[in-house]
Amino acid sequence: MKLLEERIRQDGVVKPGNVLKVDSFLNHQMDVDLFNEMGKEFKRLFARHPINKILTIEASGIGIACIVAQHFNVPVVFAKKAKSINLDGEMYSTKIESFTHKKVYDVIVAKKFLQPEDHILIIDDFLANGCAVDGLIDLIRSAGATVEGVGIAIEKGFQQGGDLIRSKGIRVESLAIVDSMDCDSGTLTFRS
Amino acid sequence: MKLLEERIRQDGVVKPGNVLKVDSFLNHQMDVDLFNEMGKEFKRLFARHPINKILTIEASGIGIACIVAQHFNVPVVFAKKAKSINLDGEMYSTKIESFTHKKVYDVIVAKKFLQPEDHILIIDDFLANGCAVDGLIDLIRSAGATVEGVGIAIEKGFQQGGDLIRSKGIRVESLAIVDSMDCDSGTLTFRS
Numbered sequence: 001m002k003l004l005e006e007r008i009r010q011d012g013v014v015k016p017g018n019v020l021k022v023d024s025f026l027n028h029q030m031d032v033d034l035f036n037e038m039g040k041e042f043k044r045l046f047a048r049h050p051i052n053k054i055l056t057i058e059a060s061g062i063g064i065a066c067i068v069a070q071h072f073n074v075p076v077v078f079a080k081k082a083k084s085i086n087l088d089g090e091m092y093s094t095k096i097e098s099f100t101h102k103k104v105y106d107v108i109v110a111k112k113f114l115q116p117e118d119h120i121l122i123i124d125d126f127l128a129n130g131c132a133v134d135g136l137i138d139l140i141r142s143a144g145a146t147v148e149g150v151g152i153a154i155e156k157g158f159q160q161g162g163d164l165i166r167s168k169g170i171r172v173e174s175l176a177i178v179d180s181m182d183c184d185s186g187t188l189t190f191r192s
Numbered sequence: 193m194k195l196l197e198e199r200i201r202q203d204g205v206v207k208p209g210n211v212l213k214v215d216s217f218l219n220h221q222m223d224v225d226l227f228n229e230m231g232k233e234f235k236r237l238f239a240r241h242p243i244n245k246i247l248t249i250e251a252s253g254i255g256i257a258c259i260v261a262q263h264f265n266v267p268v269v270f271a272k273k274a275k276s277i278n279l280d281g282e283m284y285s286t287k288i289e290s291f292t293h294k295k296v297y298d299v300i301v302a303k304k305f306l307q308p309e310d311h312i313l314i315i316d317d318f319l320a321n322g323c324a325v326d327g328l329i330d331l332i333r334s335a336g337a338t339v340e341g342v343g344i345a346i347e348k349g350f351q352q353g354g355d356l357i358r359s360k361g362i363r364v365e366s367l368a369i370v371d372s373m374d375c376d377s378g379t380l381t382f383r384s
Contacts, residue, residue, distance in 0.1 A: 029305045030268045032261045058251035063258040063268065069224045076222045076255065113221045 001041050001175040004153065005190050007034060008176055014183045018156065026153060027060035027125050035067035038175055042123070042151045043071040045173045049148040051121045053077060055114075055140065057096075057107065057132055064153060065123040072121070077113045079136060082106040092142045096135035099128070107135055114143035127152040127174060130161025137170065154178065157191050193233050193367040196345065197382050199226060206373045206380060210348065218345060219252035219317050227259035230367055234315070234343045235263040237365045241340040243313045245269060247306075247332065249288075249299065249324055256345060257315040264313070269305045271328060274298040284334045288327035291320070299327055306335035319344040319366060322353025329362065346370065349383050 013021040025031040051072050056065035057079045065076045082093065082105070091108040098105060114120075122136050133150055140147050147170055155162050155174035158181075165172050177191035205213040217223040243264050248257035249271040257268045274285065274297070283300040290297060306312075314328050325342055332339050339362055347354050347366030350373075357364050369383035 023302065024304070025267075028269065028272065028302060030258060030261075030270070032258055032268060033265075035258070036262075059254060059270065059272070062251060062254040063270075066222060066224055066227070066255040066258050067262075069222075070228075070259075073225075075217075076224060077220065078222070078251065078255075080220065080251070110215065110220060112216070 001038070003034070003037055004176045007031075008154065008178075009188065012188070014181045014186050014188060016183045018158070018181060020154065020156070020178065020181060020188075022154065026064075030063045032063075032067060035064050036070075038064065038153060039068040039071035041175060042068050042121075042173065046072075046121060046149055046151065046171075049121070050119045051148050053118050053120050054123050055079065055109070055120050055136055056123045057081075057136060060126075061124040064125055068123055068151065077109060079107045079109050079139060082108045092139045094135045094138040094142075097131045099131075107139070109139050109143075111143065114140060114145050116144035118143070118145035119148045120145055121148050122150045123152075124150075125153045127155040127161045127165070127172070128159045130159075130164040133161065133165055133172075137165070137168070149173065151175075193230070195226070195229055196368045199223075200346065200368055200370075201380065204380070206375045206378050208375045210350070210373060212346065212348070212370065212373060212380075214346065218256075222255045224255075224259060227256050228262075230256065230345060231260040231263035233367060234260050234313075234365065238264075238313060238341055238343065238363075241313070242311045243340050245310050245312050246315050247271065247301070247312050247328055248315045249273075249328060252318075253316040256317055260315055260343065268315075269301060271299045271301050271331060274300045284331045286327045286330040286334075289323045291323075299331070301331050301335075303335065306332060306337050308336035310335070310337035311340045312337055313340050314342045315344075316342075317345045319347040319353045319357070319364070320351045322351075322356040325353065325357055325364075329357070329360070341365065343367075 090111040149171040152174040157177040157179045282303040341363040344366040349369040349371040
């Protein structure tokens, strides 16, 4: 998606350790107009899929997922990093390792919000090592529901997450795939 | 807002300890159509305020804030519970006590996203003891920016948060104010 690639080139910052900071428009400050353009594109890409629900994970996936959901006319469920005493009742849970935060989270979704008849699109801001998306797929399959696909804003194409998920036969659509980054020059190469 | 009150009566669950579970439409599964109606109402209420940015806090405020932002044509910034190694640079920070999670969080916003010329609407899902909103006001004032008001989905009118924030001279608009709840009968009383 040219619009997103241009925005990454303009406002993204390449940091040491293959970190791409896009906090001015994607995951700290959020450009809702851009998210709507992303929503249109995901709808175009997944138009033939019978999606009735979007699943994401807190926190930075939530804003994108809600705006994208308007283009599908479906509700959003976000998986929670387990900690709340208000989350009673039955839960599906999985473990997700966060490389950003250097820890393993228990991630949960209330069983009532994932049903066997659900056809689910996973939405997230980044796909890198694939741990978060793989955990969400695990939650959906625990419920006997169907993974219709995965919609990602930015995929780090030089990490193994995209290959990992696609090798399971799941359709992954990333609106921008970064194949390489150089923090000295600040340059990025996108997959064409 | 009648639509929200009716939805709370229909799908909300009153639990012991003055807990109101609205996770089927507000803060776990999210009804984006409802959020858009809430956005229209907030725009009507704050139409005369020169709002150029919305501030919320992760995680459950983010979805509402993004949908509401479309009605103001402004970006959203969400305050983060501090933990990320990617959050370098200068930050405003404050401490917020979560009664739900029984802990005190350091909450941060990158300084570049709160400027003295900003006129900010705070959006959150719940107002109870007021700690979260009070912390967001503290962040905004640290930046020398202006708090234009606070938009809340559900205020627990029997807790002190609403009075606390209004006593600072800040306009607080809550779309539903619950004055009392009874977990035995499952009934709620809304402020008229």
